[in-house]
Amino acid sequence: MDEFVLRMEHIGKTFPGTRALDNVSIELRRGEVLALVGENGAGKSTLMNVLGGTESPDSGRIFIDGAEMGRYGTTEARDAGIGFVHQELSSCLHMTVAENIFMGRLHLYKTALGFTDYARINGEAEKYLTTFSSKARPAQKMRELKIADQQVVEIIKSISINCKILIFDEPTSSLTEKEAEHLFDTINRLKSQDIGIIYISHRMEEVFRLSDRIAVLRDGKLVETLKTSDTDANGVVSRMVGRSISEFYPPKSREFGPDILEVEGLSSRNLFQDVSFKLRKGEILGFSGLVGAGRTEVACGLCGLLEADSRSIKLDGRGIVIRNYSDAIKRGIVYLTEDRKALGLFLKLQVKKNITSTNLKGVTNGFFISGEAEIRTAAEYAKKLNIKLSSVEQRADSLSGGNQQKIMVAKWLYTAPRIFILDEPTRGIDVGAKSEIHNMLRELCDAGTGIIIVSSELPEIVGMCDRVIVMRENRVMGEVAGGGIAEETIMKLATAV
């Protein structure tokens, strides 16, 4: 029998515009925990999607228990014994625990009359629940359980189909400390049953506590697979970020003006606490941190898109109150969302209608929108931002990601903002468009607009920002400025090494 329960060899996967996986090879032993770490976008999810059969690789081979897998989809993956415990759980909340565990296999448990034999599935579910010392009852509805208990049910579901490999994707992100402890016990029990575990996490503490080996991914490539006992958190973090800045960023500011925005003690119930910061004229301020650290929430809270309280917000030295988003927009504080498709654009509408959506008054003449003014305005911004289109009357969804992103930027520029907050301003767009947006932001900043960039991409934060606020778990962990802005310093603050 093969020493490894899983071998993935030379896996490659290209998406339009990005090389998501480049010749990645990993292997997993029975009863071993392999931690998979890397920055956002390093390729962890893609690799696991390949393993789960939801993404087919362009190249490479997969061996499970020494046998090479041929045609490989979700069904084959499940039959080969691969189980997933997702970050966002995929249970049917209105069904019972037992029904969830035996989902898709209920027809195998029938009474003589052909009805589902609930006595039997509940009995079997009960056995599993006892083994995992779960307090959940088989006939309970899933929605009555806490997230941690739902997670256990998900684990049981995989175990009950004899899985050999179990993948955990950020399993502790919504657990309390005590619940996490319980999960670690469960994982150790699975280890002792010879199940191979792949554990994805941003939290170094967990990674070092649980794993036997650590595979570090960066930009779709496997940097190194380390034995956990041979390294420490610093070693891992430096491998995660150690990348040369290949992109060209505009020069940073040398002179800063007075404070244009002062935020004191911004809090929002469970989302973030006591965030204070200042933004000076001519400065680009960055918000860094891992996904889920609370950066987006702070930006939305400031703009009135989320309910938030603050001790004070001063714009150009004068106190202001923001109750909802239109208040913020009237004051010139605008927010460009990270979710282009769901929140940013009207994909089915024409480009011109997208651009003018934030400021219809600008193209209204008397009672009516002037068709001519709308086209002229849209064309002007398309030219200014170098948006590649054949007509401003095209639908927004006919454009590429980079050009769509520029349309979002255009629609906010059209309001002539005082403070422009950009959440992931260059996510998923090609290098050329990225660099154009970066240069445009620096020009805006030099012209006096306050710019705040929220980004998960460290090179972008390091390359663009004059000062960076680092958040972790809904709190501000620190601030770095000028020459102190480096990927390692920020990553350390963000992961609390």
Place this chain on the structure above:
Amino acid sequence: MSERTAPREGVLRKIMNFREINLIFIILVLVAVLWWLKPAFVSELNLRSLTINLATNLVVVIGMALVIISGGIDLSVGSVVALSSAVTTVLFRDGMPVAAASVCGLLVSVCCGVFNGYLVAYHKLPPFIVSMSMMSIARGLCYILTTGTSISLVNKLPQWFNFIGGGYIGKAPFLVLTCVALGLIADVLFRKSPILRLVYYVGSNERAAAFSGISTRRVKLAVYVTTALLSGIAGQMFLSRFSYATPNVGNGLELTMIASCCIGGVSMEGGEGTVLGSMLGVVLMALITNGMILNEVSVYWQQFVMGVILISAVILDYVRVRRAAARKSREA
């Protein structure tokens, strides 16, 4: 990355890109066919009754188009038409001047709209269920008010009020002129007014609208109120034309209106559609019914044919959308 190339500029492009052009063409063909089958089709009498019959629907369909474009639905339009006329009738019968009674009928309609709009916009209840409840509530109120019978005001209403529904300017019925004018004004507003543009934004992507600083709740409330008001106006027109109220006016009207919008190219997912298209949808359906009656097609077949026409329109639209999507994915 290739972008879709836009068609050539020019007047011809404008006409061909005009989505309603297909529908206008179909209507013209249908008129020609009906004329050829039954020359009586173009008689003054038939044309007059045809246009008067469909006129009030032109007003209701504006509201239906509005609410569907906003991403919602309003099943209560038919009941509100009935309630509006019933309220006015009862109040007038009990001694109120007709102008005041008419305003009260409209106010009650607006209340129905506020009910729908408030629950949909501010409590995020599903519009289908909310307006279906309103449909039943309004219809129930009609029965309660009229005690289930028709109330006749024949020869009691002042002449000016009857003129709205029954008067003529030259040979043209005043009602038809009014309704067509209302529809055309609405069509221009839908294309040009910044406030109505907000409805398209909300219907196209409600969350993106909120993230663009549009107060989506206020827009939606206004949409349902306007739709109900338009139904109320149609109710007044009905009363003016027939001088009686009957509790089952407008039964099933909501379905005809939704079908007309659908035929007229209003996207059932919201964000897309025109008043002109929806009005042409009303005309097309009326023509088909009229044609069947003139050609003595059995009444039993009429509903069947309507269903076939509707599903054909939906399938054609689906094919069009899917082709466009396929073309896009090929280019990407």
